Amino acid sequence: MRIFQAGSLAVALSVFTGATSASVFHNHTYDYIVVGGGPSGIISAEKFAQAGKKVLLLERGVGPTVATGNNETLLWNHSLTPIDLPGLSANIGSLDVWNQYMCTDTAGNAACVLGGGVTVNYMVFVHPPARDFDDKWPKGWKWKDVESAADRLYKRNPGTTLPSADGKRYDQGLYGVLSKFLGGLGWKSVDMIAEPNEKHQVYSHPSWNVQNQMRAGPVRTYLPDAAKLDNFHLALRTKVIRLVRSDSKVIGVEIQTASGRSEIITVAPHGRVVLAAGALSTPRLLWNSGIGANAQIETAKKSGVAVPPKAQWINLPVGVGLKDHPIFSIIFNTNASFGLVDYEGVLNGTDSRDISLYRNHSGVLTQGKHRMIFFTSEEIDGHTQYYQGSCAPTDEGVVTITTYMTHGLTSSGVLGLDASGKTVIEKSPYLQTAADRKAARTFIHKMVKEITAPSTGFELETYTNVSAILKSQTPGTHYTSTAKMGTDDGRKNGTSVVDTNTKVYGVDNLFIVDASIHPDLPTGNIQTAVMVVAEAAAAKILSN
Numbered sequence: 001m002r003i004f005q006a007g008s009l010a011v012a013l014s015v016f017t018g019a020t021s022a023s024v025f026h027n028h029t030y031d032y033i034v035v036g037g038g039p040s041g042i043i044s045a046e047k048f049a050q051a052g053k054k055v056l057l058l059e060r061g062v063g064p065t066v067a068t069g070n071n072e073t074l075l076w077n078h079s080l081t082p083i084d085l086p087g088l089s090a091n092i093g094s095l096d097v098w099n100q101y102m103c104t105d106t107a108g109n110a111a112c113v114l115g116g117g118v119t120v121n122y123m124v125f126v127h128p129p130a131r132d133f134d135d136k137w138p139k140g141w142k143w144k145d146v147e148s149a150a151d152r153l154y155k156r157n158p159g160t161t162l163p164s165a166d167g168k169r170y171d172q173g174l175y176g177v178l179s180k181f182l183g184g185l186g187w188k189s190v191d192m193i194a195e196p197n198e199k200h201q202v203y204s205h206p207s208w209n210v211q212n213q214m215r216a217g218p219v220r221t222y223l224p225d226a227a228k229l230d231n232f233h234l235a236l237r238t239k240v241i242r243l244v245r246s247d248s249k250v251i252g253v254e255i256q257t258a259s260g261r262s263e264i265i266t267v268a269p270h271g272r273v274v275l276a277a278g279a280l281s282t283p284r285l286l287w288n289s290g291i292g293a294n295a296q297i298e299t300a301k302k303s304g305v306a307v308p309p310k311a312q313w314i315n316l317p318v319g320v321g322l323k324d325h326p327i328f329s330i331i332f333n334t335n336a337s338f339g340l341v342d343y344e345g346v347l348n349g350t351d352s353r354d355i356s357l358y359r360n361h362s363g364v365l366t367q368g369k370h371r372m373i374f375f376t377s378e379e380i381d382g383h384t385q386y387y388q389g390s391c392a393p394t395d396e397g398v399v400t401i402t403t404y405m406t407h408g409l410t411s412s413g414v415l416g417l418d419a420s421g422k423t424v425i426e427k428s429p430y431l432q433t434a435a436d437r438k439a440a441r442t443f444i445h446k447m448v449k450e451i452t453a454p455s456t457g458f459e460l461e462t463y464t465n466v467s468a469i470l471k472s473q474t475p476g477t478h479y480t481s482t483a484k485m486g487t488d489d490g491r492k493n494g495t496s497v498v499d500t501n502t503k504v505y506g507v508d509n510l511f512i513v514d515a516s517i518h519p520d521l522p523t524g525n526i527q528t529a530v531m532v533v534a535e536a537a538a539a540k541i542l543s544n
């Protein structure tokens with residue numbers, strides 16, 4: 001097997017770095033070219049390869065782990081990079097590599113590295129409840145239809161609430177204080193992995209995307225199995241610019257390598273292309289390929305991309321319907337004694353207590369950022385709105401509840417493109433409807449009242465009243481619905497870009513498997529749902 005990546009590979013991974021000669025692609029014709037090596041791209045590519053198809057996975061970023069060629073390891077363990085260590089995920093935004101990995105050409109935070117968002121995220125792994133699919137997903141995508149895909153995922157990448165090998169939970173001060181507080185309000189304790197459907201007035205130890213005391217996700221739980229197969233190829237630092245079309249067929253994929261050289265990879269006569277570039281980048285690939293509203297395709301042309309002639313444009317509502325979970329920050333002092341992990345000491349090797357525990361596969365460094373996750377819902381004007389609270393210590397005795405509004409939101413926005421080729425928010429997806437604004441106010445009001453009740457001893461910090469908390473709103477980075485799945489064909493005044501086989505309307509051999517196609521937001525953090533959907537989508541694509 002040819003290995004083009006520098007450094008030693010733990011798995012026999014055939015990786016093209018893009019620094020090698022153009023001709024590496026020439027003597028191959030692929031059954032499947034998958035664009036984007038995030039969670040949905042890796043999972044679907046692995047399924048295609050396991051089915052015996054010849055697969056090329058194209059990823060614009062580098063590999064983030066030693067096995068995928070990275071050599072920026074921890075000082076005290078040369079088989080781990082900082083992103084692998086669960087304990088450092090709490091402070092991940094301050095790592096140099098995090099900043100290197102973030103995309104610079106998307107409308108909100110997205111990661112341009114192998115593993116996509118799952119490589120840079122806080123590892124909160126919420127198994128979706130049945131309702132997330134049963135509510136608004138089309139026929140063929142209800143929970144009974146996707147449950148077996150979820151089981152396949154959970155077998156390989158289950159998540160855990162107890163990652164430390166010694167079976168102990170560490171740093172439980174926050175959990176102690178908040179479980180007493182919420183218990184006092186009548187909420188109950190659940191195991192969010194075992195009881196995914198319990199989402200009203202419940203709290204749990206966090207479910208983290210951790211396995212064998214390392215950040216898990218498809219880079220570790222799917223890619224190595226694909227890499228064992230001769231019919232699977234991965235090219236890193238290879239950015240796809242556009243698809244080359246002949247009317248309703250994709251016949252090539254234009255790529256740009258790290259050195260800036262362009263090349264067109266030919267799609268085999270029977271070949272298929274599967275987009276998995278993420279909800280903020282897949283739309284750009286569509287516009288660059290003459291698929292979407294005329295205005296955006298014109299902008300793509302202005303950005304310098306060789307879009308197809310106008311006669312071949314396919315008018316679909318790409319970017320329309322963008323959704324995300326808004327976040328509100330509730331910060332308060334509990335006067336309890338819990339604090340932060342010594343991130344600097346972990347990085348520079350001086351935190352010998354936590355590091356020696358980790359060498360025994362145990363301790364606080366096996367855990368993620370949060371110490372508790374809660375879920376609840378409110379019935380407002382006959383409509384159910386769900387909320388998630390991800391609770392982490394952010395200072396001595398201080399709790400920050402990252403409060404998400406989740407399933408039940410009615411707002412959507414519009415993603416667009418600018419002339420420099422960046423995706424931009426044309427219309428905000430947040431709190432556009434009176435129902436969503438009322439649901440935000442109702443919940444924050446209730447929480448503030450409970451938190452500031454004299455009996456708690458808690459004191460709000462930074463945002464000290466309801467209106468200040470509402471103004472603290474930030475993006476949830478759980479973007480979806482920019483190439484929505486549905487039965488109402490977008491070419492015929494419908495809202496959908498892909499059909500229920502995830503095939504793009506009007507194109508014979510083009511599919512999308514990433515968060516772009518989700519027609520609705522889940523009840524919790526989204527990565528698990530993204531992985532479930534990719535498992536299910538790959539099966540549909542292979543059987544059609």
Ligand SMILES: Cc1cc2nc3c(=O)[nH]c(=O)nc-3n(C[C@H](O)[C@H](O)[C@H](O)COP(=O)(O)OP(=O)(O)OC[C@H]3O[C@@H](n4cnc5c(N)ncnc54)[C@H](O)[C@@H]3O)c2cc1C
Nearest residue numbers: 036038040060112116117121124240278514515525526527
């Ligand atoms: C900072 C951050 C924190 C988050 N925290 C959490 C969390 O704690 N829990 C949770 O559940 N979710 C979290 N999320 C969301 C979650 O990570 C994403 O929803 C998920 O990764 C989306 O998967 P995807 O496959 O749709 O796309 P992405 O993960 O965006 O993957 C897309 C991939 O395609 C590649 N790509 C893009 N364009 C091209 C191109 N033109 N050519 C080649 N390759 C390309 C990218 O480099 C990337 O690897 C977070 C996201 C971010 C950004």
Ligand SMILES: *[C@@H]1O[C@H](CO)[C@@H](O)[C@H](O)[C@H]1NC(C)=O
Nearest residue numbers: 021022023024025026027028
């Ligand atoms: C491609 O195939 C041709 C003919 O079989 C061979 O001469 C050439 O070296 C091959 N190129 C690569 C990069 O493998």
Ligand SMILES: *[C@@H]1O[C@H](CO)[C@@H](O)[C@H](O)[C@H]1NC(C)=O
Nearest residue numbers: 005006007017069070071072
């Ligand atoms: C690490 O990898 C980079 C990129 O492949 C390479 O330039 C550098 O020489 C490597 N460093 C070491 C110490 O191997």
Ligand SMILES: *[C@@H]1O[C@H](CO)[C@@H](O)[C@H](O)[C@H]1NC(C)=O
Nearest residue numbers: 077078079080212213214359
């Ligand atoms: C580095 O960490 C990994 C994962 O915990 C472990 O398997 C390995 O033994 C460690 N290596 C050293 C040298 O400590």
Ligand SMILES: *[C@@H]1O[C@H](CO)[C@@H](O)[C@H](O)[C@H]1NC(C)=O
Nearest residue numbers: 342344345346348349350351
């Ligand atoms: C390592 O980090 C600690 C913080 O925990 C700091 O006090 C110390 O000076 C650092 N040591 C080195 C050698 O950088």
Ligand SMILES: *[C@@H]1O[C@H](CO)[C@@H](O)[C@H](O)[C@H]1NC(C)=O
Nearest residue numbers: 353355356357358359360362
């Ligand atoms: C690690 O495990 C060994 C063997 O079980 C034990 O002797 C040692 O005390 C442990 N170290 C820590 C820091 O727990």
Ligand SMILES: *[C@@H]1O[C@H](CO)[C@@H](O)[C@H](O)[C@H]1NC(C)=O
Nearest residue numbers: 333334335336456457458459
């Ligand atoms: C928290 O402790 C500080 C000093 O110990 C005290 O001044 C303050 O009143 C306490 N706050 C609450 C809410 O108990």
Ligand SMILES: *[C@@H]1O[C@H](CO)[C@@H](O)[C@H](O)[C@H]1NC(C)=O
Nearest residue numbers: 462463464465466467468469
């Ligand atoms: C809420 O707090 C902000 C500052 O945090 C302050 O400017 C504002 O006046 C407060 N509003 C009310 C209603 O108290």
Ligand SMILES: *[C@@H]1O[C@H](CO)[C@@H](O)[C@H](O)[C@H]1NC(C)=O
Nearest residue numbers: 488490491492493494495496
């Ligand atoms: C298109 O759909 C909208 C609502 O979805 C409807 O109001 C409009 O009449 C439709 N137009 C045509 C031409 O069908």
